[in-house]
Amino acid sequence: MGLTGIQIYKLLPKTNCKECGEPTCLAFAMKLAAGKAELAKCPYVSDEAKEQLSEASAPPIRGITLGTGENAFKIGEEVVLYRHEKTFVNQPGYGILITDTMDDTEVEAKIKRLNEMFFERVGLTLTADFAALKNESGDPSKFESLTQKVMGLTQKALVLISENVDALSAAGKVAKDRRPLLYAATKENADQVGALAKELGVPVAAKANGLDELIELSEKLTSIGLKDIVLDPGNRKLKDLYADLHFHRRAALKDKFKPLGFPFITFPNEMTDDPMKEALYAAIFVAKYAGLIVLSDLDAHRMLPLTVQRLNIYTDPQRPMIMEQGIYEINKPDKSSPVLLTTNFALTYFIVSAEIEASRVPSWLLVMDTEGLSVLTAWSAGKFVADAIAPFVKKSGIEEKVDHRNIIIPGYVAQISGELEEELGGDWKVVLGTREASDIPAFLRTYASKG
């Protein structure tokens, strides 16, 4: 992305008139390059220069927003191939397929799942994003009435699927304020579908047979002035689509190849009849380069792993492996809430805190600095032993936060119980917790109910 200050300077008037608020054109160029100024502040840039500058500063994969209001979501704008280089930017959208040959009950049930699918995890809400409406009947009026119906049932974004221009036009007009994606412009209908997208002011997908044809289509749509484009190379075999997705990401990022610089839409629902396999395809496309993922349904047992997959792949890779030592509050604890102890290895912390959270028992979690070692490793390295733990607990400030003196330690270090109780002194009692984190919820519930 972006030009250097000097490259930008060459495109400016070089009159140093100061109207932009900077002493010289060069100073202004430097600020532009650093993203700290707006090109519009210079009244004298030529249109040609403007074009070049905005093109050069545009992300290599265009960002496209579907939907409106709080249901709007953005895809694209990715800047790397591998997540360790830089956090992936916009999570791909998950959508559910609904056709105009389904009966009302089925449509309603599916929309209900779309609206209500929701998981909570580490304080985040995980949901699905859009309904993909398909004109299976071939009848424009049926497609229009399905769109109408779905608009009344959900506020989520829409993808309208038909190669019939009349059907797309009818549904598109109904849904245009929702900012739907029109799918798809093909070799046969690109002129009309392109014109429709332009008229409605909504994003459009190009569907082709292979990348070469896709590039032609993308260029065609761009040439009629469309900017918000989504791509489908048409391949429905994993091996071929995996290759296409790689070529798209590489060409867009490394070669700044504009025709492929748009997000891709994928259809795991069309690749298999096996729902489990479909979920695995979707997981692959999350990691490897899709912007939209259409699924046949949103069953909880598939969406739970899929939403977690998306969360995991799109987290900040720089998130440290070590947690800060200290007291962590989980589920709003009070003076009588249990106190648990663990090490500051991030994975240990995530697992333990997720389990405590899941137990819904208000708790205090003491996280001790063991230089990022897990419980057993820290213990065998002599860092998670009684004479190290006792001073940490005393200095942590937990004694002011609770009015009891019970501390729950990981089951794996049972052998330190006695010595730790001695080192802690006073009224402190050591309670043996579970070995596996997954047993924490059951343990805590029983523990809390005993009081």
Added chain:
Amino acid sequence: MAFTPPLEKYAGKIREVVIGKGDKVVKLGGHNAMPGCIFDGDFPNLPKIALEVFDSAPEDWAPEAIKPYEDVVNDPVAWAKKAVDVYNAELVCLHLKSTDPNGENVGADEAAQLAKKVSDSISVPLIVLGSGNAEKDGEVAAKVCEVCAGQNLLVGLAVEDNYKKIGAAAIGYGHCVAAQSPIDVNLAKQLNILLDNLGVPLDKIVMEPSTGALGYGIEYTYSVMERIELAALSQNDDKMQLPIMNIMAVETWKTREAKLDVDAEPTFGDLSKRGILWEAMTAVDLILSGTSLLIMRHPEAVRLTKEIIEELYLGK
């Protein structure tokens, strides 16, 4: 102007590691491109899947995971046979869990005898791992190497605290070493260097980078693996050019998502499929980030994963 697909050619190549002997042989690694990128390079060996066998009946497994093995959980030999004959395991991974000094503390001799019995009764190569106690694992692995001399097993886990013992035994009795480092590119490399200095040939080592399950650290494992593979291929770093293995089933099946039924978690959906999918999706992430060997548990998760591998690499 026809589009020329942008290909990535690398200077380096992952070493090929051979596990097993005679007609019981599995080859790992040997590729010279990133996972699934068959358009960039060659993959003489696709990722392999080993099924787990435990030396004692598991107590806390999810019912769904136990079901396929219900009739054999008390007999590791029968369990291993079933894994191979019924569920088509490409390798078997024997976990000598009861050698744990904080548990049953079964001795190294007894454990090694069992390993031999299992190895002798299956038609695929064997992986033997300890309980996770570094000191005891060293002792057990050394004994396993001795008792199974010449069988070219994959033995571990060698970690910083016991690699000398395991490495020396592996050299002496002709086995491969499974080397585990704590989820860090440099630490993985360092352990390879230590083993290399000890005299373990680099084509007799498989790296275990520490594996997190989906939702429980998979993103760390994923990126560490991508970075290892990239260093091996593009920087041609020969101390990194070893195949990667992932001990993943143990991690996936202890998550609450794989274990809790709908009564406990009403929003989680069908448990009978959820655990399997949790394992298969974790496997898929590991394939995408560069594994050469997955240690898996549920036959259905294995079937799904195998199909994904074949579709991705062979276009099936």
